Amino acid sequence: MSQIEAVSTQNASMRDPEAARRRRRAAIRRYTGHPAFVIGTLILAAMFIVAAGAQWIAPNSPVQTNMALILAEPSWTYPLGTDQFGRCVLSRLIHGAQISLQVGFWVVLISLTFGTLIGAVAGFVGGWMERIIVALIDTMLAFPGFLLALALVAAQGSSLTSVITAVAIAYTPRVATVMRSVVLTIRPRPFIEASRAIGLSSTRILLSHVIPNALPPVIVVATVSAATAILAEAGLSFLGLGVQPPTPTWGSVIADGQTVITNRPLISLAAGMCIAITVIGLNLLGDGLRDTLDPQMRRQTGAKML
């Protein structure tokens, strides 16, 4: 039912400005009335503000070591105490938000761009091209994502860029699979047939009709993959393959804190909470988007993102 409806309302809204306004208002109500979406957005907005204002918010330098202040208890100057280098844990977490959000953002941007394109081309063009791309995607998917990221980081040496590219490369095929399966359901729809009939080129149809219509579930996937990326960075840091020290990242704070977890559990606890809260925010946002953008897409997403 919704397929035809979607097309018809889309067409209607193009012509009738009043209907468009009504639709927009309904959409806004749909988002604001969805608690998951609202909470998720609020959490991410808060994280973004913290990350953007890190240098003003953080009470101390995130990297300055102080051998005279090792593992200090929490105090007014150091609200979460100091780590085994005498660095302010809270400041490291605040600055760490920058890195983690960057990792999430870039991984999503890269894997979304390439995954969408690859998946869309495969799903839309079909034929031998599709078969080759699917074979390639299958090859990549048969390689455990985290191991692939790990090997890639080892190949490029540890740095923020290499962590981002490694995780992005590892997760692009996952986005591509989702995109392809969505495109496959769009391909037979009437408005695509119609576009062909009026003589639009394949590229044009792909860019202006297929991809925009397939985007909603992919955006949902993207929020989940941002979460996965942040968790992957933490995992790499835990294994000592994260970004270069002394760069503050949540993963490296957990890893540093883990060595003192029995006497200062607060350090890695706090870092674990930062990651969890952000990931919860992303997942809530994803849930909200999934429910509001396209209720039909519940099934296609998620399962493939592991």
Add this chain to the structure above:
Amino acid sequence: MVSYLARTLVQLAITLVGIVTVVFFLMRAIPGDPALYMLGDFATEASVEALRARLGLDLPVYQQYLLFMQRALTGDLGQSVVTGQPALREILSALPWSLSLAVTGLMIAVALGVPLGILSAIRQGTWVDVTIMLVALIGISFPVFWVGLVAILLLSHQAGLFPALGAATGGGFFTQIHHLMLPALVLGLSVAAYIARLTRSAMLEVLGQDYIRVARAMGVRENRIFFRLALRNAFIPILAVIGVTFAWALGNAILVEVVFSRPGLGSTVLKAILARDYQLVQAGVLVLATGIVLVNLTLDILYGVIDPRMRTGS
């Protein structure tokens, strides 16, 4: 069905060749080689050359690749560069550890995740639903190694319920199970959260279908609707999640393995990547990939059995 199987098998072979090729060249693109790794502090120009020659690393890369492929076709995946043991044997010795962790973890996950997901769907919008989904959300949001560390601290150290080591060195079946419980629980809980979320949405989707509404309108009892109609149809997506998760747990449980000092495929491959043990990495990835592809294949076939409409495959 036969032609479908044949086609799938060919595809499987292509995928495996593809992945081994990717791994072969990826490993050689990584700086450092096994000769340097092994000679370490006492390396000299001559000793590096001699060891490279001994390991066959002095040949051009494409020749090494052809040689490797030739041997692989006869089932010989070579010897671990470092330990000198057959690479496949070392990988296969890690397999039972990974399988037992994945299976136990998944059993816990399914036992928890599916009923909770269903309950959540049935009670959609109530506090039961909200609570379950909130817990599940938290479950997928913590880094798994972190949960593992906290579990060791609380359940092993404070409460003394489980050993801190996730694998026994001998002892009987029960000793092994006792050691396995904590890592399986940690892995299982994070997967349970995924399964609960996806079960819920699969159920909700089915419940939204027209035929359910028709059944309701016809006065079919709610219990019957849930368990006869909805659950049966939600089964396929749930099965898909379980399959994918199982494959995932085989290779991605590295962090759980590391935290709980447990052997396994993931940590063996990690060790091999870090030691530049080319043959071992190749064998490990080949076994992992075969496992993942086989799981997917089994799922495809199961779909066909459950739902004949899907037999043609997409």
Add this chain to the structure above:
Amino acid sequence: MKTSKTKANQGASRRGFMQMAGAASLAAALPVSFAGVKLAHAAGGQLRVRFGGDISILDPAFIFQIENQTVGGHIYNGLVKYDQATNAIMPDLASSWEVSPDAKTYTFTLRSGVKWHKGYGELTSDDVAFSFERVLNEATASRFRGQLAGLQTIEAPDATTVVFKLESPNAGFLHKVCAFNQGWIVSRKAVEEKGEAYKLDPIGTGPFIFDNWIAGNSVRLVANPDYFEGKPHLDDIVFRIIRDETAAAIALENNEIDIFFALQQPEMIDRLEAADGITVLSRDANNTVNLVLNTTIPPLDDVRVRRAMAHALNRQGLIDGFFRGTKSFAYSVLTTTFQEFSDNVPRYDYDPDKARALLEEAGATGFEFELTSVALNPYDRFPIPMADDLNAVGIKTTLNVVERGAYVQARASGRVQSCITAVVGPPDPDSPLVTLFSTASFPPGLNTSRYDQVDDLLAAAAKELDAEKRKGIYEQILQRTMEDVPVIPIFGERLFMAHSDRVEGLVQNSLFTVYTYPVSLKG
């Protein structure tokens, strides 16, 4: 028939599973009851030792890493050995030896009746000759070939006599045939029979016999009842691989292991020292951890810049702060465990002003400096405050922490500005000194500073048979290297290990291994 049987089994295991779940609360009692079983044999029992990493290779021609060397130490013997406590050289497989006055011929007389493990017959002088010839043979590609440089021939005139002839005098040659690494003697028959498989199927003459290896999990050795110094007190040893120190500490407190080997975390050391029923041992190791500066890359070619860096680093602060006093101060690259140790060397106190002045004088203010280290705890951590110290005097320092494979590659290329390096080895002064300062060890060897000013002194020390004079020459080497500081020793390694009260008789050595032959378990 078949099905019903399977079903019955499943039923049993399911029941068992339920029992287990019920028994979970009794879990704390489980290890105790196991220990109770052990009580039955008064002597003997199983010793469980924590390893931080897996073993990989037990062939003495290739052996490396402390886990392999620890297992090797239990399986093999050398011609001579280091006394665990004093590092004095003692008889092992050789009951006596003679050194010719020109220090060019070493003659060893072997013990008779020493048996190889697993029925590989009796040890003969041929095995000894084979062991060293194998390392010397270029085709073997042994990592220790360089250690035997200058060894001309090995003769076995009769079954219990071995004669080593050297090209030039080497007063320190006994170190090279001491029971460690290439000094461990292998059975010719076993090596030739097993081929590649020998790497993890070793045959030795030592107090313990290699039993099995479960990759990533454990290594088991069983007592050798025929050991020539007497049967060990223990029945068997299990080396248990536990990477994480927190988990290892909890395992020790839970009585899941008996010895926590390679304890490093300062916090963990504090914690275990305070724990009941646990003893923490510590001892200076044979190695320092160093910052190696490449003297061919400007401005590091200027000795004033290198001295400035030595003054800029607050090394005592690092030891007291980050390491919480768990490391020792390093005067030079020789630690206190060496007979040749000396603190009569140039010192570089922490003095940022002096460092700035020196940099000013050398015209090298604000240069960019990259410090390469390896992603292994604590090597990926302690350079962090070091970088801060260097930045504070205006040296723009960035860290380059890479995993081991890439690190070894970068170091071997010889093109890195600097790297963190430790030479872990026996208490043979040539081990760190030749490895770090001889031109024979230029990259891919460890002399990545490309320092070439002590070759003459190293050769002179080799020729000198008089122990006191020899010590004097080594002191000169230490003075010269500290004068030129191509290598800044950051701290002296200190080894910690913890054990439960069950363990008796454990003596800690300075080799970075643990040797449990003298150990017995209390009931």
